[in-house]
Amino acid sequence: MKAITQRILGGPEVLETEEVDIPRPGPGEVLVRVAATSLNAADWKLRSGVVTKLGPPPFTLGFDVSGVVTGIGSGVSEFAPGDEVFGNVVSRNGAYAEYVVTPRDFLAHKPAVLDHVHAAALPTAALTAWQALTEVQAGQRVLVHAAAGGVGHLAVQIAKERGAYVIGTARTANHDFLRGLGADELIDYTTTDFTMAVGDIDLAFDLVGDDYSERSLGVLAPHGRVVDAQGEEPLDDPRYHRHYFTPSGADLSEVAALVAAGRLRGEIDRVMSLADIAEAHKLSESGRVRGKIVLTPWT
Known part of the structure; x- marks a missing residue:
């Protein structure tokens, strides 16, 4: 099968297409024929x-998968060959490939209302938002930074689903899009310092990094908190929490139920082939993507 590998760290040019063996599922694992994957920061x-x-190269990237089960390991009863599934891959042999193996607990049945392209856009981004906002309560004020991005636009919807008043930072060009998702208030970060525009925030969700978490501490309500999904250097403040998503088929099933009910939708910026992986990485790294870049196998 084909897979994207890299032998050294570096720019997009280090990503290479190689022929490798189709993996075999071990106990508790599922082999999936990849219909689509997506790009995450x-x-x-x-x-x-x-x-x-992931440690040093070589490795294959790709944390999201949507596809069809083609094999199961011992002890797997939740899925059978032919099932359409979506979920996460967290290993050195990721989903930038024609086939991938992942634990059964990382997968859920794909919602029938979604094609594989739209399903592949959800796992990492939706779980990051879902789990980060788990304690949000009705009436709270939630500030979402980079609200139009892959995680951000889902966070806006999930916070609204939980009854919050949602404020987002995004370029003006994305404001109508975000209002359509339920955002109550929007700030163009290119022209306005959010610290001068908002206050009494119960939860600030940092999807930017740099100094956004530190600055967000200054706009919190007395019992507010910052949840940071981007920063590489955690802050020493009891109001700050560094958040990492946890692969969970159970949580994805809840996400799938919202999608099936029409209460959550993922935005696709563009669909590209894995043959164009270097260009896709350049676009993702530019920070100018609305929603997700989805990747489909070689054609």
């Missing part, structure tokens, strides 16, 4: 060495 951070959680 973690992908280019790992590729370049900004993040080192």
Whole structure:
């Protein structure tokens, strides 16, 4: 099968297409024929060495998958060959490939209302937002930074689903899009300092990094908190929490129920082939993507 690998850390040019063996599922694992995967910021951070959680190359990136089950390991009863599934892959052999193996607990049945392209856009981004906002209560004020991005636009919807008043930071060009998702108030970060525009925030969700978490501490309500999904250097403040998503088929099933009910939708910026992976990484790294970039296998 084909897979995207890299032998060294570096820019998008280090990503290469190679022929490798189709993996075999072990106990508790599922083999999926990849119909689509999607790009997350973690992908280019790992590729370049900004993040080192996968260890040194070689490895294959790709945390999201939507596809069809083609094999199961011993002990798997939740899925059978032919099932359409979506979920996460967290290993050195990721979903930038024609086939991938992942634990059964990382998968859920794909909602029938979604095609594989739209399903592949959800797992990492939706779980990041879902789990980060789990304590949000009706009437609270939630500030979402980078609200039009892959995680941000889902966070806006999930916070609204939980009854929050949602404020987002995004370029003016994305304001109508975000209002359509339920955002109550929007700030153009290119022209306005959000610290001068909002206050009494119960939860600030940082999807930017840099100094956004530190600055967000200044706009919190007395019992407010900052949840940071981007920063590489955690802050020493009891109101600050560094958030990492946890792969969970159970949580994805709840996300799928919202999608099936028409109460959550993922935005696709564009669909590209894995043959164009370097260009896709350049686009993702530019920070000018609305929603997600989805990748389909070679054609």
